[in-house]
Amino acid sequence: MDTTSLRFAYAGFLEAAETVAEAGTGTTPGPGEWDADQQLAHIVSVDAGILAVAYSVAAGGHGTFDNRL
Secondary structure: OOOHHHHHHHHHHHHHHHHHHHHOOOOOOOOOOOOHHHHHHHHHHHHHHHHHHHHHHHOOOOOOOOOOO
């Protein structure tokens, strides 16, 4: 499986998050929108859930993923 494009996408996303963190500034999100920290936390938590499902399937189990609130 070629994951090059995914690796580049994550690199760009993390670089943008680092730039905002280093600058200590950024745009203030509108009402109901997430700031950079919340977006990063969401990506990390969803990725962890997907990884858990992948491990379960690879081990012969039945993996499920629910991303509802």
